[in-house]
Amino acid sequence: MRISILGGGGFLGRKVAARLARDGRIGDRQVTALTLFDIAEPPPPEDAPFPVRRVAGDVAELPEAAIPPDTDIVFHLAAVVSAQAEADYDLGRRVNLRGTDSVIDACRRLSRPPRVVFTSSVASFGGGQNAVLADDARQIPGNSYGTQKAIGELLLADASRRGFLDAVSIRLPTVTVRPGRPNKAASSFVSGIIREPLLGLPAELPVSDDFAVWICSPRRAVDWLLHAATLDTGPMGLDRSVNPPGISATIAHMLQALDEVRPGASKLVARVADPAIADIVGGWPTAFDPVRARTLGFAAHEPLVELVRAFVADDLEATRRERASPG
Numbered sequence: 490m491r492i493s494i495l496g497g498g499g500f501l502g503r504k505v506a507a508r509l510a511r512d513g514r515i516g517d518r519q520v521t522a523l524t525l526f527d528i529a530e531p532p533p534p535e536d537a538p539f540p541v542r543r544v545a546g547d548v549a550e551l552p553e554a555a556i557p558p559d560t561d562i563v564f565h566l567a568a569v570v571s572a573q574a575e576a577d578y579d580l581g582r583r584v585n586l587r588g589t590d591s592v593i594d595a596c597r598r599l600s601r602p603p604r605v606v607f608t609s610s611v612a613s614f615g616g617g618q619n620a621v622l623a624d625d626a627r628q629i630p631g632n633s634y635g636t637q638k639a640i641g642e643l644l645l646a647d648a649s650r651r652g653f654l655d656a657v658s659i660r661l662p663t664v665t666v667r668p669g670r671p672n673k674a675a676s677s678f679v680s681g682i683i684r685e686p687l688l689g690l691p692a693e694l695p696v697s698d699d700f701a702v703w704i705c706s707p708r709r710a711v712d713w714l715l716h717a718a719t720l721d722t723g724p725m726g727l728d729r730s731v732n733p734p735g736i737s738a739t740i741a742h743m744l745q746a747l748d749e750v751r752p753g754a755s756k757l758v759a760r761v762a763d764p765a766i767a768d769i770v771g772g773w774p775t776a777f778d779p780v781r782a783r784t785l786g787f788a789a790h791e792p793l794v795e796l797v798r799a800f801v802a803d804d805l806e807a808t809r810r811e812r813a814s815p816g
């Protein structure tokens with residue numbers, strides 16, 4: 490299988506690349522080539538048993554080398570994330586909307602339609618703190634990022650119907666714990682309140698302790714993306730979008746899980762209200778009833794405490810090293 494990862498230098502892009510390099514396969518097929526594309530040349534995964542090509546460029550003006558002619562699977566993860574897309578409307582629209590459009594155009598030029606795995610978001614829904622959404626809930630986003638993601642899903646579903654490509658869009662929960670440095674996502678604090686105390690650093694909590702959020706671990710997000718790349722899309726029909734089986738957690742429960750792994754660590758979390766952040770994340774639904782995802786074979790989520798332990802096992806040391814270096 491020849492695979493391209495757009496946004497291959499980002500958090501999830503690097504994790505997917507590392508997993509492909511480790512497994513050497515996707516589903517029951519061997520990976521024969523990997524192209525990583527991002528604004529800057531992405532780092533290669535370690536010890537890949539297949540050739541890795543790295544390409545730099547803008548997804549809104551996608552160079553041909555980003556999706557080479559024989560590509561079987563495209564992971565379209567390149568995006569401007571939530572708070573940044575809200576702060577800079579033109580940038581978000583160009584990357585998130587025109588970028589997805591140019592991915593469709595690039596796929597149309599291939600000799601056979603590739604599988605396209607698109608990362609949509611829980612932010613494409615409204616509903617707020619009391620919402621538990623069914624699979625057929627309408628997307629009524631309360632921010633530009635969510636709107637751009639919802640439009641991307643529709644464009645990809647239509648392109649699938651036309652036979653240009655074969656899309657699966659996953660509406661990812663807030664992926665927690667994000668390694669490295671805080672980022673420009675409105676939900677950055679959700680990871681921050683676990684990651685920073687585990688590094689021995691203070692963290693700010695802009696919402697209340699009973700604030701609930703729909704989350705998933707990076708491990709599970711990668712499992713879902715890989716499953717989406719190989720599942721039979723026949724049963725999906727015209728609806729190419731999936732609400733995956735994340736978990737609904739309150740801040741209090743997350744801090745409890747943190748203390749279970751590192752007793753007393755939650756004392757480093759300071760309550761500093763931020764109405765702008767609370768406004769964006771407060772509109773996102775806190776839970777889903779993801780029946781369709783289970784039927785389609787998406788893996789169930791592990792308990793909250795496992796999510797904290799997985800960060801310690803997978804990313805804590807690398808994050809410590811990254812944070813110790815300048816930049």
Ligand SMILES: NC(=O)c1ccc[n+]([C@@H]2O[C@H](COP(=O)([O-])OP(=O)(O)OC[C@H]3O[C@@H](n4cnc5c(N)ncnc54)[C@H](O)[C@@H]3O)[C@@H](O)[C@H]2O)c1
Pocket residue numbers: 495496497498499500501502526527528529546547548549565566567568569570584608609610611660661662663664665
């Ligand atoms: N991490 C989450 O909690 C989460 C939740 C829901 C959805 N998503 C979606 O999953 C995908 C991956 O998320 P992530 O957390 O890895 O984000 P990330 O910001 O780490 O990765 C996105 C990558 O896109 C690249 N990019 C931005 N503009 C670009 C452009 N013009 N041309 C080429 N590349 C460009 C960035 O450089 C970055 O490496 C994104 O589409 C995001 O919207 C993430």
